Amino acid sequence: MIFHTDRGSTYTAGAFTALCRRLEIRQSMGRVGSCFDNAAAEAxxxxxxxxxxxxxxxxxxxxxxxxxxxxxxxxxxxxxxxxxxxxxxxxxxxxxxxxxxxx
Structure with a gap:
């Protein structure tokens, strides 16, 4: 499973990234300052x-x-x-x- 987010501190925190690894969830993050990267994920x-x-x-x-x-x-x-x-x-x-x- 892929979890796409922005680069907010919640999603880049060590505890959160460790949880994703433990649950075998691959993180995907949009570029800094680009709201359009998240449009497809938001939909x-x-x-x-x-x-x-x-x-x-x-x-x-x-x-x-x-x-x-x-x-x-x-x-x-x-x-x-x-x-x-x-x-x-x-x-x-x-x-x-x-x-x-x-x-």
Whole structure:
């Protein structure tokens, strides 16, 4: 799992980075002073919160992880359409870009 944030002190603190390593979460941070680096991450997490987290009560961390992973890989990347991608899912958008680039 990748956790994308800004470079705020909360996310760069040693205890937080150690927790991410322990949980096998890879950290990703935007460039300093660029609000646009976080736009895609903000949209993604907004969708995750609205479509998954607010609609489920999880008994265990394992169950929460399984549901989030299933949503990410089973729905969000393959079937969820994105207006910024011309109504295509991320996978279809990427495949279309690769096809265009190869032509």
């Amino acid at each position: 993604f997490f907004s969708s995750l919160e609205w479509e998954v987290l607010s609609r489920n009560d999880f008994d265990t961390t394992s169950r929460a992880r399984a549901v989030v992973i299933d949503w990410c890989y089973g729905f969000y990347n393959h079937r969820r359409r994105h207006s910024a991608a011309g109504g295509l899912s991320p996978i279809n958008y990427e495949n279309a870009a690769l096809t265009r680039d190869a032509a």
